Amino acid sequence: MTDSPSSPPAPDITSGANPGIGCFIMGCAAFVLIGIAIFFIYQGLRMDKAINAFTDPEPATYPIEEPTADQKEALYQRLDAFSQAALDEKQTELTLSAADLNHLIATAPILKDYRGTALVTEINDFFIIADLSQMINRILPGNPRYLNATFSLTPFLRDDKTVRLDVKNITSTKHDIPQGFVDLYGQRQVLQFDEDNPTLGPILQRLQSIEIKDHTIHITTLPPEPE
16 A cells, blocks of 8 residues: 655745835835824814914903802702702702803802803803803913803703713804814813712713703603602
8 A cells, every 4th residue: 555645845935035025015004104194293283273263372251240149049949959859769850041050150169160261141942152261272282272252052961861061053253263173172072970970970860851941951850760
């Protein structure tokens, strides 16, 4: 009985290969990546320079009139009653006017960072209209700059019970603000509360809806769980 012929050895695909080809391919890839990086840096610097045209070197200040003692007491009694009903799993509703929002900015510890930089001027059929001063970061180090403008905002309740204000439009009497910047800025939230907030977290979990109605903000809680 004869032995079966053994399989021929696999060819060595590297045999005779020119190492310069691999270096050339790697060089081309590096060149493309560097080119992409330079392009994005250039575009970012262009955008950064364009933003300078409608921002200011100093923040605007928007003083808010402090509520009277009676106004503050009445507002916080309504907030306490709403919060307790929410924690007790009772269905209830809270309405907040533009004046109420300003009084909260002026007095609520959770909103202290907005004092002097935010003023709600009205709530119309669709939006909360507020004058805001927002610092805009630079790509490269430099002096601070601020977007001092009028924002159109909508309150939004996410499925995870996060409450936020979405930016829908930004206008200014001093500058033309490009729509592209408005769309980009709209991807961030001016104000957001989530379940991790130690004060509002448990209450947020009981919210059913937040909407603008009759020139006020209407906030409702979920009905009680069926027994």
